[in-house]
Amino acid sequence: MNNLFKSALFPLLLLSSTYALASGPELNRNLPFENANREVVIKFYELFFNEHNVAEASELVSDNYRQHNPHVPDGKKPFVEFFSDFFKHNPQSHARIVRSATDGDLVWLHVHSTNGEKDRGRSVVDIFKVKNGKITEHWDVIQNVPEKAANDNTMF
Template sequence: MSTTSPAQNKALVLQAFDTLFNQRDYATAERFWSAQYIQHSAHIEPGRDGLFKLIRSIPDGLRYEHGLILAEGDYVIVHGRFSGHGRPAAWIAADVLRIENGQLAEHWDVLQDEATQTESKSGLPMFGDRFPA
C-alpha cells in the first residue's frame, strides 16, 4: 500500500527526471531511483545502472520537458519531450512509473519521434501548443 500521496509521487517523478536528464547529477539521482529498479523499456538496459549508462552516453545538451502528469496510487504517468540527444527529432514519451518506498521502482514507456508541422496529418503538435523549431 502507498505511503505517499499522488501529489507527492508526481513531485518525486518531476524532481527525479530533472535531476537525471537535465542536471545530469548522477549521485543525487541515485536517491530517486531504487537500487532494485525494474526497467521494461526496450531501449534501455536493465536496472538503474542501465538507465544511467544510457544517459551518460548521450552528448551534453539533453533536455527533458514535462507536460501532462497524472497519478493514481503508486503509479505516475508523465507525457514529455526529450530533445538534444543527438538524433534528428526529439522523442515524445509517455513514461509510466511505479513508486515504492519514496523511490522510482519500475518503469515502462512509449516513445516516438516528434513530428514536424509538415509531417503532422492532424495539423496539431504532439507536445505543447506549437511545433518544434
C-alpha cells in the same frame, strides 16, 4: 409504460447510475500519497534528464529497479551507467515535462525530449512506479515528432 411509471423510474435509474459512478475506486484514492509520488518523479526527471545530475537523481531510484524499455538494462547501477554514457555523448539532451498524471503508485509524464536546438525531438510518455519514495519500475512509449502532420494539432 404509463407516464407515471416512467416519471418515477427515470429518477431512480439516474440516482442508481450516479451512485455507481460515485462509488468507484476513484473515491478511494489517496491524493497526498499520489502527489508525493509525482514530486519524487518530477524531481528525479529534472535532476536526471535536464541537469544530468546522475548521482543525486539516482538516490531516488531503488537498487532493484525494473526497466521495461528493451534498450535499457534492469537495476539501478546499469541504468545509471547507461545514461551517464548517453549524457556524455549527448550533453544537449533535454526533456520538457508537458503534463503529468497519477494513479496510486504510478506516475505518468508526457514529455517533449530533444537532443539539441535543431532536433524536432520525440513525444514520450514515461510511466514510473514509486514505492517508499523510490522509483522501482519504468515503462515508456516514444514517438518521433514529424516534420509534417496530417492535422493541425501538436503532439503536446
